[in-house]
Amino acid sequence: MKFLVRMDIRVPEAMPADDLAALQEAETAYSQGLQRGGEFQHLWRVAGQYANYSVFEVESNERLHELLTGLPMFRYITTTIVPLATHPNAIAR
Amino acid sequence: MKFLVRMDIRVPEAMPADDLAALQEAETAYSQGLQRGGEFQHLWRVAGQYANYSVFEVESNERLHELLTGLPMFRYITTTIVPLATHPNAIAR
Amino acid sequence: MKFLVRMDIRVPEAMPADDLAALQEAETAYSQGLQRGGEFQHLWRVAGQYANYSVFEVESNERLHELLTGLPMFRYITTTIVPLATHPNAIAR
Amino acid sequence: MKFLVRMDIRVPEAMPADDLAALQEAETAYSQGLQRGGEFQHLWRVAGQYANYSVFEVESNERLHELLTGLPMFRYITTTIVPLATHPNAIAR
Amino acid sequence: MKFLVRMDIRVPEAMPADDLAALQEAETAYSQGLQRGGEFQHLWRVAGQYANYSVFEVESNERLHELLTGLPMFRYITTTIVPLATHPNAIAR
Amino acid sequence: MKFLVRMDIRVPEAMPADDLAALQEAETAYSQGLQRGGEFQHLWRVAGQYANYSVFEVESNERLHELLTGLPMFRYITTTIVPLATHPNAIAR
Amino acid sequence: MKFLVRMDIRVPEAMPADDLAALQEAETAYSQGLQRGGEFQHLWRVAGQYANYSVFEVESNERLHELLTGLPMFRYITTTIVPLATHPNAIAR
């Protein structure tokens, strides 16, 4: 079951550079783990913004919630979520 | 070069059923042709709405314009377009 | 898996009264069938508006899409959809 | 009399972790008390967001106000409130 | 129990003048009946617009829905509804 | 001449409790003085929010400005203002 | 007492050219009458749009309502209204 998620990130200006670097490193590790596991299928930057569009493939809304709130930077992320369904015109790959 | 495109479709209520069927058939053929050609990489329905999210891989904005305005139903579609870029956290597939 | 769906209904002014009555009767039958089947768990009017909030319990986004687009009045309905998850503070019932 | 309430929560970044934990514990106790008492009938998370949808069954707008402003986290919550009414198509349960 | 209701009215341009006059006459009779009955407590025009703000005092959301959907012009009215509560600073009258 | 005013209040989180109490006490006194004087005719809470709807009866826009900016909490209030006019369907009271 | 009024005009596409010309002529006469009478103090086009900003000087909201709803094109105009007050920094003229 797929969901399109837009994430807009806004880190507090006062966060020390070291803390930010550590946070981003944790984010990378977490994100790549999910991608390798198959539940995080696409990840694209929004060109020119500190934001991304992601596609998740999960078994339930609960799992989606768990994955997103587990993001190390979740506190600084505004999410917009769209449930997707198979399109009859989509060709098999 | 990737673009995320949301399409919201609104067909005139007065359109005869046959015209609509012919239009949708043309749309399917056009869409699947682009998908087979590689420029139309993803196509998902928005669950519960007459709308979709699509990802195009094109060589230029001009080509994106050409593809979208070539949609048989273009006149009845409202597009929202986001240029995407590679995300450093995305793993190779 | 639960989804909260808001439906705003707008029927064309020119629709003959008989057609509208038939449409609403079909809507009632369809809606109550889904409710009896367990996938349509809650249905409330928005007080003072031709709109409702509904809660669906479905196995997938695909099924949600199928249920909603199957509404006899779907063409005249604007849907707003929010995926829900279990809340840790909710007590068992 | 039912009301659908969306709550978006935003806790100040500077709040010490202990204070936050105590606040959340108080919120859980308050929320579950209301649920047991029958006035707080449904509580769902918005998947992927620090937000929820709740349905209250109260005798008056005054009581709704009292319940919501009594939330320990009320100060950090943005509420959106929709009065609900019985839907003629809803089946008895 | 009070509700503030904003009504924005938009009558179809094609409605014959006689029909419109009859509709407005029915609206006046209905509105004044409710006002005399005590459930429709205030009615003000929005200066410079075909719109009004109304305050209803009803026993339930169901009754509010019944009153509003009973308006002869309901089909042409967009409603915005705010549940009100007693304000502690309000003086008795 | 009547004006409908919505006030949304947002007090700085850092304000000491004593200062807030003093401010609210001053607000109550000011508000009730205007109500007794006849220029502040209605005051209702928005159920479930730190906000109110007020109706003022003043001789001019200048007087409205003077009354509102004189609110002890004015600095923390966002106002939305709608000029009202007599409605021809309103019955005399 | 001054009010700033923005008017956005949208005439039905099907209106015959003669009817439109007659309507606009009536609008001009009405508008200039009010300007000569002193209640309609300023009238500017919004550059590049079928819209204007107007300043009215009237004795009451009721009078403002009367003037605006008396516009021959009122039915095709969307109004946005802001009550103005004297600014302490404004110099006498």
Next chain:
Amino acid sequence: MKFLVRMDIRVPEAMPADDLAALQEAETAYSQGLQRGGEFQHLWRVAGQYANYSVFEVESNERLHELLTGLPMFRYITTTIVPLATHPNAIAR
């Protein structure tokens, strides 16, 4: 060449009262100088808000930019700008 400018002012809460008074004094002097010079033709308060509508008469967009960014409080002002043109229905004064 005329421009309608709305200015919404929001001064930081932490600004010491003396600094604010000095800033407002400078603003008054600057504003009145422009008004006397003829480029700042109208200045009205928005009733009930810390905001104003102003009309500037300048020879170019560059000059408008220069005047507005020269406001002592510019940093705390959100501007909304509408280019105006002569209206054919406006009478000569």
Next chain:
Amino acid sequence: MKFLVRMDIRVPEAMPADDLAALQEAETAYSQGLQRGGEFQHLWRVAGQYANYSVFEVESNERLHELLTGLPMFRYITTTIVPLATHPNAIAR
């Protein structure tokens, strides 16, 4: 003096194809005339939409209004207008 103008075009669905073709031909001729004359400096399509961004260089707001309302398709165009000024960081060309 430069203005950035966004134009969103929406032609009535019922317009006969011949009328539309004639209208578009007139639009092209008008647009290219202005471009050759130097007042219409840039014209770009919005990729994937029936819309454009244009930059005009005119001597006054009145002239801008004259140029835009002279567009053969003006009636079907929604304009959004931003006055531009020279940027100090822009290099000479």
Next chain:
Amino acid sequence: MKFLVRMDIRVPEAMPADDLAALQEAETAYSQGLQRGGEFQHLWRVAGQYANYSVFEVESNERLHELLTGLPMFRYITTTIVPLATHPNAIAR
């Protein structure tokens, strides 16, 4: 390939004047370097606001992202991005 980018700049109020001056100097150098290199083709101020419209000519979305996120003030800039395409009515220059 062209992109229209609007940038709204908001610098933290607490930033020391020296830091701000250094930041703006770096911004100027960076911006002018890109302009000289041909990828940054137009730069205009929004009259009366701390904002600009820019046109970039880049070979890809990735390059656009790289240029924008490289802006020394990027952290304080909100970007709005529109992909442009050649307009058939544009004349050659």
